[in-house]
Amino acid sequence: MTRDSVPTPALLVDLDAFESNVRAMAGWVTVRGKGWRPHGKTHKCPAIAQRLVDAGASGACTAKLGEAEVFAAHGLRGLLVTTAVVGADKAARAAALAAMAPDTIVVADDLGQVAVLDRAAGEAGVRLRVAVDLYFGRTGVPPGEPACAVARAIDTAPHLAFAGLQAYDATASHTRGAEARRARTTTTMAAAVDTRRRLDADGIACPMVSAGSTGSYRYDADLDGLTELQPGSFIFMDSDYLSIGGDDGGDAYTDFQPALSVVTTVVSVHGDEAIVDGGYKAFATDRPFAPAPIGRPDLAYAWAGDEHGRIDMRRADRRLAVGDRLEFRAPHCDPTVNLYDAIHALRGDTVDAVWAVAARGKSQ
């Protein structure tokens, strides 16, 4: 199979760019003495998680328990589930997962949920590793004394082991402008490191402080007290991350190469308009930008429903015909990948591998 014969709409990854991104992240964090446990919510793909481990990652983060279950079933270990596991049923699943993959870590931000997790772990006969999720504007418990109280509850629970702190700051990741991003993450991460110091003073060892993202890794890797980073999007990049601003002060963020694209086919042409076979079911629509045609700045995409996009050819250097293919950069990579069953990995124009997005839709 080649780039021109993959049935469309389809998700493509350029292996050279992907591998370059993996090397760049691995090199940056390793030189600075940090671990990295890249976020699997971006790719939901055990084959990619394994490649990252082969490149030195200590495991994989997942957003949800359902993703971690899929990754574990594919043999991955070192899993960190980054959103709280809430309710007795999910706690029982977390305990069952820990029986299979004992180094799995889940997070909690609530004393009631700590008790629920402890009960489930006791019933399953496991010691479940639980980290405290810190609040920087979305989920978690505020750093400082509130977080220490949850950590102590975990530490003293008979069937739980305190695994450390999760200090993900979603706002820092997407803050536009490198200096503003550095300032934001340096401030919020100081509160995480301070929480770790308080726990040390209490005699509670904190084996992990996990933070960082594709947007903030560069600054987080220099912060004492963080132990590991959990970036996700760097492997693929998307229109959003490519425009958050670089360390040179410009708008472009060039630390990583765009590696992900969606390929479509022109299915109908009328006057100066071509219709491609990719719409709301081919691209995530949560960002304010439309999909960007790759290598064709003379064309513009507009949404045209679930299955279609409209291509404006009024300024086209070359017109499109029925059957032509057109590739796009996705506005936002994670929820776009979540629309597909497979990622076609290309070396040049040859499909080198078809990776199953095995944890696609496993949001539970």
Add this chain to the structure above:
Amino acid sequence: MTRDSVPTPALLVDLDAFESNVRAMAGWVTVRGKGWRPHGKTHKCPAIAQRLVDAGASGACTAKLGEAEVFAAHGLRGLLVTTAVVGADKAARAAALAAMAPDTIVVADDLGQVAVLDRAAGEAGVRLRVAVDLYFGRTGVPPGEPACAVARAIDTAPHLAFAGLQAYDATASHTRGAEARRARTTTTMAAAVDTRRRLDADGIACPMVSAGSTGSYRYDADLDGLTELQPGSFIFMDSDYLSIGGDDGGDAYTDFQPALSVVTTVVSVHGDEAIVDGGYKAFATDRPFAPAPIGRPDLAYAWAGDEHGRIDMRRADRRLAVGDRLEFRAPHCDPTVNLYDAIHALRGDTVDAVWAVAARGKSQ
């Protein structure tokens, strides 16, 4: 399993409302002498397609060949693939599908593609049924002489059989205001019926004119010359269709009952804000409305990333706590369903069936 134990985020359908919607559509079209082949792109679910056939539908439409392949493998027949099958590889798949399910119809709007389909059908040793897709602003060939030319090419192709006209008008479906919608569909459908008359005059029998939608079915069912309707969303409804305006002149569209919801769990609470476990991967984001909390007009949802939503509790009658569940009406049903592997069908609060969304992601 009950409404309160389905792992979240999850897709629920209320069977009483769903069945009422099916009865309403079946009754309306049957009384007016029309056929109906409801659109499977809404549900992508063979179990639902079968229920619709059991209620009198002649088969199922699908948007894509990949969906039709899944439906056919589940034993469904009477399939109409409503977007053009473009390229030699897809033409070969269409021919293979016709070998398995000979009454399958695909559409074309381009003379070149008619030749490609004919070649593929010849190679597969089948006679492939092809309808002409008419243009009302997106895909298709303009009604009148351009459409007749494509119909004649199909009719004279050795391995194809002319199956009729597809006259879907996406703009009519979502036009706000009942009178404007009626005016739009009556005008565009007149062009479809005129095309049929021209073909009749040419001696080309036109066994099918398929049109209509959840928004326009009421008017289309009265139009002479249309043979069948292809509505989809009426089984579920969504915030978009519920607000396109009713026949009474008001904003609400009450022909069908809302039957679909997404259930989430509160995973974190801070002050007047609760975070639920449903974000961009739990709801389609292509409409300008946020998910609407069901039965809780005192609460408001705001997007908070891939996995989360933010609930504003400043005007809450009752506050939410970690572990509480909250259900939402989806802004747009079709691409929301496409995010899930299963639909939980509820009778009251009991899960009566779990239907696999077997054609989810089959956009190819």
